[in-house]
Amino acid sequence: MGDFAGSSFDSELLTEKGSGIYGIVGAAIVALLIPVLLSMMVARKKKVKQRGVPVEVGGEPGYAIRNAQIPELVEVPWKGASTMAALFEQSCKSHPQDRFLGKRKLLGKDFVTASDGRKFEKLHLGDYEWQTYGEVFDRACSFASGLVNFGHNVDTRAAILAETCVEWFIAFQGCFRQSITVVTIYSSLGEDALIHSLNETQVTTLICDSKQLKKLSAVSSSLKTIKNVIYFENDGSEKDSGVSGGISNWTVSSFSEVEKLGKRSPVDPSLPSQNGVAVIMYTSGSTGLPKGVMITHGNIVATAAAIKTLIPNPGRSDVYLAYLPLAHVLELAAESIMLCAGCAIGYGSTLTMTDTSSKIKKGTKGDVSVLKPTLMAAVPAIFDRVREGVVKKVEEKGGLTKNLFNIGYKRRLAAVEGSWFGAWGLERMLWDAIVFKSVRAVLGGRIRFMICGGAPLSADSQRFINICMGAPIGQAYGLTETCAGSTFSEWDDPSVGRVGPPVPCCYIKLVSWDEGGYKTSDKPMPRGEIVVGGFNVTAGYFNNPGKTSEVYKVDERGMCWFYTGDIGQVYPDGCLEIIDRKKDIVKLQHGEYISLGKVEAALISSDYVDNIMIHADPFHNYCVALVVPSHKALEKWAHEASIKYEDLSELCNKAEAVNEVQQALSKVAKAAKLDKFEIPAKIKLMPEPWTPEAGLVTAALKIKREQLKAKFKDDLQMLYQ
Known part of the structure; x- marks a missing residue:
């Protein structure tokens, strides 16, 4: 219906006034207009939007492209917001009364015993409790002052080892108020990798959730530089009784105590520079010990500013569901985008996300049912599980339900893939009401845009989620080394299997890899190793100049390029597709x-x-x-x-x-x-x-x-x- 909605039919021709000669004339005009309108629609369908365009750049010869919509690389969202500290402060002051961070109230815990004797924790959770942008800014300032008063040396690094939560975000922003570089570590990281990460970066203050204290106690003798530990209370519970002894030589305090300390004795901020290292992010790594990627303030700000332009109208009415690890660059970038846009962020977890999630007590609603998010990010495995769950439910119901779902899916698929008759608004509304409304309730019923990253999303899963959830997926391609975003599929692109054009803060270049048979001269599409250059390219690997020099190259114009090792091809409309990986090839x-x-x-x-x-x-x-x-x-x-x-x-x-x-x-x-x-x-x-x-x-x-x-x-x- 979208193509017809703007058409200006004369209303009188379609009313009683159109009887007689008017009716005949009207009918004739309509009869003449319909083929014209249909041909216009077909022409529109055939017209290919240019999403990426060739560009002249420095460095190694290759085929380079930029985003077609924005000719100059985006570096900041607005003037003056060149660091995460500045972006945070300005956004909080622009939306002081708007809700910002929310978490659910814990009403109770139960334990269920399975047939094999194992006990499983079940949570009874209430509504979301919200803090405004102004309140969060005050808490971050208090925590920053508290860190200094607690004894943290601002010339040393702090680490965060915790699951994603409100306090993680506040601690993160608080560190930046004192120019403290944050080391991020996955809470699931093994002992050897944890010891390596903390010792290599010489962390003196470790911020963690209370359940990590036992792990720390077990490896405390191997941690050479830790002096202070700050733990997040688990809804007011005291720190685990198992922490005494092993970490008795450290100064240990709760997060709220540090906040109170800072509130009583404020310390003037010491704000960072654009090129200062904001984060040393340890990747979970597919081989060996993890590498620490040095991400500057400018990297995070540029990524957030660029991707914000590609999400349709993000703003104060949007609610984002946060549940992926903040120690992963995808979630860190996503929450930075939400901060930049003034959105609300509600925290959840994979174990409490839906009404049937493993930690949800029977009769309690899951995070999505309560939050009803409009925006969310996911890795492909999450989308695959959603698809599997929907298909299973449809199969179980069978009969009329299954038949209606299959018919509705085929009709919507025809619409998405370009059959004009399937795009009519009335038909879409019909299938949404009959079939897909209940499916969309799985994710709260209000999702309008989703970000996918971390790994390739299959074309089948992407199309299935598009149709069943009624929302486009912005499939991102990037690495920790490029601060998440390098390319991003646009909301109005109906294709699947591609990862879109470059985000507006960087260039994408293909460099021929002769050994693998991929060349930029290949027809019909240039192919080669994907190289990224721009404001999102990070500063290299911490304490590893040898590895840094292998994959980071500075060209004659001063731009740094990161060699990804991935093989891609560029379509005529300027969109990238990942087709191979150099390291995964075996002869x-x-x-x-x-x-x-x-x-x-x-x-x-x-x-x-x-x-x-x-x-x-x-x-x-x-x-x-x-x-x-x-x-x-x-x-x-x-x-x-x-x-x-x-x-x-x-x-x-x-x-x-x-x-x-x-x-x-x-x-x-x-x-x-x-x-x-x-x-x-x-x-x-x-x-x-x-x-x-x-x-x-x-x-x-x-x-x-x-x-x-x-x-x-x-x-x-x-x-x-």
Whole structure:
């Protein structure tokens, strides 16, 4: 209907006044106009919007593009906001009475005992309690003063080791009021990586949630520079009784005590510079010990300012759901964008997100049901789970519900993919009311835009979420080294599988990789290694000049370029698609090159697959795979096939189950047009999920290839016997 809504039909021709000669004339005019309007619509559909355009830049020769809408690179959201401290202060003073940070009130806890004797915590949560921009600014100032009074030396670094919450954000901003560099560490990081991160950066003050205190106590003898510990109270509870002894030589205080200390004795702020290092962010890393990426204030501000221009009208009426780790650059960038736009941020968690989440007490609503967010960010694994849950519900209901869903989905799919008849507003409203309204309630019912990053999102999942949630997905491509955002798919781009044009704060360049056969001269689209240059490119790796010099290059114009190792191709409209990764390419025995990441991205779309790792031994001419199956899908098949088993481990070892999953993978592989040698010849089903806590996937749920290869070395060897 959108194309017709602006058409100015003469209303009199469609009323009783149009009877007789007027009616005949009117009918004739309408009859003549309709084909014209339809042809105009088709012409509009065919017109391709230019989203990225070629640009002349310095550095290594290649094919470079910039955002088509904004010719000059964006550095700040407005004049004067060149650091995170300035952005925070100015935004808080612009919206002093608007709600800013919210968290749910804990009403009670219960423990449920499972059949195997294990106890599970269930939470009874109330409504969101909000603090305004003005109140949050005052708390951050108090915490900053409290840090100094507590004994933190402002010339040393502080670290935050905690799950995402209101206090994390306030501590973060408080540190910047005193120009303190913050080291961010995943709460799920293993002991060795934790010790390495804290010792390498010589952190003197550690800010954490109370449940981390036991972990710290266990490794305290290995931490060389820690002097102070500040913990977030868990809704007023005292610090864990297990902290005495191991950390008795540290000064320990609660977050609220430090705030009160600062409120009683204010300290003048010492604000940072644009090029000052705001964050040393330790990646969870897919290999070895994590690297600390030095992110400047200018990097974060430029990313927030640039991506804000690509989200449709973000502002004070928007509510953002925050639940991803703030130690991950995706969530840090997303919350910085919300701050920049004056939005409200409500905190939740993956364990309390929906009404059926594992930590939600029966009868208590999940975070999305209470918050009803309009904006959210997610990694692909979250979207895949939402899709799996919706499909499961539809299958369970069956009958008329299933038929209506399938018809509605096909009609909406036709609309999104360009069939003009499916775009009529009345039909869309009908299907929304009959089918998709209840589906959208899964995420609160008000989502209007979503950000996806951290890993590639499959085309099928992207399209499914687009249709069922009725909201576009801004699929981001970037790395910690580029402060999250390098490209971002635009809200009005109906395509899937691409990651959009460059964000307005940087350039994207493709550099030929002859060894892999990717060249910028390739037709019909230039291909090559993706190189990013601009205001979002970070300052390098902390205390690692050798690794920094390998992937960061400064050109003759003074611009720094980061070599990502990813392979991309650029479409004629200036949008980027990720097609390969240099490090994931293995040469097989007969000379064929196989891209492990590309194959994994294709096969993970199978209904049977929860996670997958492709492995290729260069001394053989085929690849194999470790597959974590979807428990629900595999058990459903076993029930329908009358396969008897005691537990999932037994089912995963049954030849029938292995054969069923392997056949399904072959079908998906053929549909994705993979070559024969790219289809795993043998697979092993793994009953236990791969989790960040086990060190097998990152916090963004990307597989850690080397760790998986080491843990399942014997299984991989067996597959090649």
